[in-house]
Amino acid sequence: MTAALDVPSLIDLATACEIAIAQVEGIRTLRDLPLAAALGHVCARDILATSAMPFFTNSAVDGFALRLADLAETPHVLPVAGTVAAGVGYPDTLPDGAALRIYTGAPLPEGADCVVALEAVTEANGRIHLDFLPQTGANIRMRGSDQPLGAVLLPRGTRIAPQHVGLLAANGIGRVPVIRRPRAVVLSTGDELAQGGQRGAGQIFDANRPMLLALAQLAGCEAVDGGTMPDAVVPLAHRLADLAGTADLVLSSGGVSLGGRDPIRPAFAMAGGEIAGWRVAVKPGKPVMFGRIGDTAFTGLPGNPMAAFVGFHLFVKQQIDRLSGRSPDPFAARKARAAFSWRHRPGRQEVFPVRCLGTDGTGLPLLERLGNGVSATLFPLSQADGLATVAALSEGVTEGDLIEWQPFGMGG
Structure with missing residues (x-):
């Protein structure tokens, strides 16, 4: 266990991600849910098609089913001998020398080899007139053309x-085996946090806890509000010990730095926790801590809201992926082009909000940097389309450079 007074060297971001992921294991508990309740859960096993789709050969348009061999010289004229509609009684065989009116999705009558769209013919006195020769198979959806039997x-x-959900419902599948949602408890620390909606002198409202709860929920967790705790070691230690074993992951914000009123590390040690890593070479968000209390993983994020937001996307999202049985999605694995120039002080990998201005000549997103690097404000994030990053050793970005980014809404 790392001693409370130790100040270790900064961990590079890649190593920190490995440490974070190593604190969690995939959940083995499975549940069988009705399809209507399965949204957002992770599928526990491959679900295979028990039938080919479409179930039967059918018409792709409203029009007329016919046999090409029945068409004489131009103009082609055929009597309409009946109607074929989806889900109701219909002729199952095409009469010789005639057409059948057919509606979208209706089974193709035996003997028909094409469907002519309604707007492509002239209909009068019970007959249709064509001034062109259709192609074999026109406007027909063949049985099994969408998916074969046994498709995943x-x-x-x-x-x-x-x-x-729509695909499974179309295949008549009403229940889905899923992995139990990870249970994440989110708490905040800080004497400065206002309670009960009333802000006293020198206090602020807690933005981190609602934000992290929302992020955890969107990532697929059962997100539990753990409330706020004062900057006091003993009460916080008791709280952490109580939470151990009740959740897969405990997520805190604040109180994890080097200051004299940062209680997370001593409280964590008092609660029996083992620190696996602390302090990461990333900006914002250097004071991040990873560990375990018994079977429960713990991740402590900084108190500054922007840093907490970044820390979630860098580390917690990947932890939730692994808990859920998914391969962790690497952060900022997509390429974009910078529409800005910016000097960067080498030493820590930097993450910042960006807005997409469109695309360049090659189709890559063209990104504008937002904000001024201050980690205590969320305002630039409210205008952003994602987060971009530059490497720790980079000296900056020149307009037109390739950079890496993570669009919001992708990768969970």
Whole structure:
């Protein structure tokens, strides 16, 4: 266990990510949920198609089903011998020398080899007139053309989205095996945090806890409000000890730096926790701490809101991915082009909010840097489309340079 007075060297970002992920293990508890309740959960095993889709060959348009061999010289004229509609009684065989009116999704009658769209013909006196020769298979959706029997509809480890719900429902699948949601408890520390909506002199409102709860929920967690704690070691130690074993992950903000009123590290040690890593070479968010109390992982984020937001995306999101049975999604793995110039002091990898101005000539996003690097404000984030990063040894960015970024809404 790291002693409370130790001040270790800064951990590089890649190593810090490895330490963070190593504190958690994939949840093994499975649940069988109704499809309507499965949204946002992670699929526990491959779900295979028990039928080919479409279930039967059908019409892709409203029009007329016919047999090309029945068409004579131009103009082509055929009598309309009946109607085929989806889900109701219909002729199952095309009469010789005639067409059948057919609606989108209706089964193709036996003997028909094309469908002519309604707007492509002239209809009068019970007959249709064509001034062109259709192609075989026109406007027909063949059985199994969308998905074959046995296709993987939903791979194991997929977080279930609305489109997955639709696909499973279309295949008649009403229940889904899922991994239990990770349980994350989020708490804040700080005497300066106002309580009960009343802000006293020198106090501020707690932005971190609501924000981190929202981020954890969006990432797929059962997010539990752990409340606020004062900057006092003993009460905080008791609180952390009580939380151990009740959650997969405890997430705190504030009180994790070197100051004399930063209680997280001594309280964590008093609660029986083991620190695995502390202080990361990243800006904002250097005072980040990783560890475990028994079977519960712990991540302590800085108190400055921007730093807490960045720390979640760098470390906590990957922890939640692993808990959920998903491969951790690397941060900022997408390329973009800088629409700004900026000098960077080498030493720490820097993360900052960016706004997308469009694309360059190659289709890459063109990014504008927002804010002035202050980690205590969330205002630039409210205008941002994502987070970008520059390497620790970089001396800056020149307009037109390639940079890496993480769009919001991607990677969870």
